[in-house]
Amino acid sequence: MAVSARSAASDSGLEPVTAPRSSYRWTVVALLFAATTINYMDRQVLGILAPTLQRELRWTETDYGAIVSWFSLAYGVGLLLMGRVLDRVGARLGFSFAIVLWSLAAMGHALARTVGGFSIARASLGLGEAGNFPGAIKVVAEWFPKKERALATGLFNAGSNVGAIIAPIAVPWIALTWGWRAAFIVTGAIGFLWLLFWVGIYRDPSVHPRVSSAELAYIRSDPPEATQAIPWASLLRHRQTWAFVVGKSLTDPVWLFYLFWLPKFLDANWGVRLSGLAAPLVAIYVLADVGSVGGGWFSSRLITNGWSVNRSRKTAMAIAAVLILPTLFAPMAKSLWVAVSIVSLAAAAHQWWSCNLFTTVSDMFPRRAVASVVGIGGFVGAMSAMGFQRLTGYILDATGSDYRVIFVICAVVYVGALVLFHVLVPRMEPARVDQSMRGSRSSRGGPLERR
Numbered sequence: 001m002a003v004s005a006r007s008a009a010s011d012s013g014l015e016p017v018t019a020p021r022s023s024y025r026w027t028v029v030a031l032l033f034a035a036t037t038i039n040y041m042d043r044q045v046l047g048i049l050a051p052t053l054q055r056e057l058r059w060t061e062t063d064y065g066a067i068v069s070w071f072s073l074a075y076g077v078g079l080l081l082m083g084r085v086l087d088r089v090g091a092r093l094g095f096s097f098a099i100v101l102w103s104l105a106a107m108g109h110a111l112a113r114t115v116g117g118f119s120i121a122r123a124s125l126g127l128g129e130a131g132n133f134p135g136a137i138k139v140v141a142e143w144f145p146k147k148e149r150a151l152a153t154g155l156f157n158a159g160s161n162v163g164a165i166i167a168p169i170a171v172p173w174i175a176l177t178w179g180w181r182a183a184f185i186v187t188g189a190i191g192f193l194w195l196l197f198w199v200g201i202y203r204d205p206s207v208h209p210r211v212s213s214a215e216l217a218y219i220r221s222d223p224p225e226a227t228q229a230i231p232w233a234s235l236l237r238h239r240q241t242w243a244f245v246v247g248k249s250l251t252d253p254v255w256l257f258y259l260f261w262l263p264k265f266l267d268a269n270w271g272v273r274l275s276g277l278a279a280p281l282v283a284i285y286v287l288a289d290v291g292s293v294g295g296g297w298f299s300s301r302l303i304t305n306g307w308s309v310n311r312s313r314k315t316a317m318a319i320a321a322v323l324i325l326p327t328l329f330a331p332m333a334k335s336l337w338v339a340v341s342i343v344s345l346a347a348a349a350h351q352w353w354s355c356n357l358f359t360t361v362s363d364m365f366p367r368r369a370v371a372s373v374v375g376i377g378g379f380v381g382a383m384s385a386m387g388f389q390r391l392t393g394y395i396l397d398a399t400g401s402d403y404r405v406i407f408v409i410c411a412v413v414y415v416g417a418l419v420l421f422h423v424l425v426p427r428m429e430p431a432r433v434d435q436s437m438r439g440s441r442s443s444r445g446g447p448l449e450r451r
Helices: 006-012 025-057 061-089 091-111 115-129 132-143 146-178 180-201 213-219 239-270 278-304 309-332 336-364 367-399 404-424 433-442
Strands: none
Touching: 025 061, 025 091, 025 115, 025 132, 025 146, 025 180, 025 239, 061 091, 061 115, 061 132, 061 239, 061 367, 091 115, 091 132, 091 180, 132 146, 132 367, 146 180, 146 278, 239 278, 239 309, 239 336, 239 367, 239 404, 278 309, 278 336, 309 336, 309 404, 336 367, 336 404, 367 404
């Protein structure tokens, strides 16, 4: 078995390892893309069917808010737990466990009859779906050298918006043909089809029969990295961690509001029923995909042109925050497509914001801390989303499904998040996590890192 590292090649005077002709690693990315697509399809089925279910099962807005909030709670807890499970049992078994759990949970919605039953199904779905992104990132780290990891991650992450586009096309057709229970069963069953390919195809690259010695050498071409784990307590001492946490906690609830409430908003304000959801939702999520790619390209372009990382990221995030402000006018729009245009701009701006916010973690922390910081921020963001979902239900019940207050909140929180981010990190500099770890060994506490 041929294994090579770039540092060894440099020391010996050899040329660095170049990309081999064999490229089985991209087949693995295709599997991850498909899993992420399925993940977002299963996540969105309830939101698409919500107006139908609310009429048939006589849910109040508070009932619906409670149901979707259990997803956020379980998803947040799962983000903290699933990474450790995957590290312990490996990507092949851990990913298999996650998709079996979330696929069974997705299908289990069809058996629910009460608010409590849907809440249990939703929580189970959130716990299982939390394994997708930690698992996919782990697989990318095992199959790609550093210089290709960002591209591989971007490719599999594109499945999130693809899933959000496919769901409003497929789910209404299934529900109108065979009933709403069939929509949960059919979409949930797709995960088991993916599992057959995963178990049949996936192996560690070092033992995979389809990986050539040249490709394995390329995958292993980076210099060895420090592997010492960084305790959460050490990370929480840094203002950089709290800046990311604040950004996630204020803006994650907005994106989940779009995922779970947009069909209900369109139904309540313009009478858009199940058969008419596809066109507006597809338009919204296609533009969200454009915003995700555009936001990453824009800040990277500024850096290429000589801007500092601090100025580039914050400028990109400021543009997103300003573009989201018109969202408050969506409930007062004079026509359906004016409202769809406003929400489409907001969804694109959110993804523009989100890709830059995520990137600030790798800007400020070493690789071995990135996943932990993202996990902490994701957990807090999910807990915040849980509270906002329950608040949304209460407000809509109290106002007779008047969405104006909700959209005002969704419009202004990004400006507040950016201001707090800047206050916490006026200059985006690397966190001194090693110094913090040494300090935590000698004392039990300490102030946040000062600048």
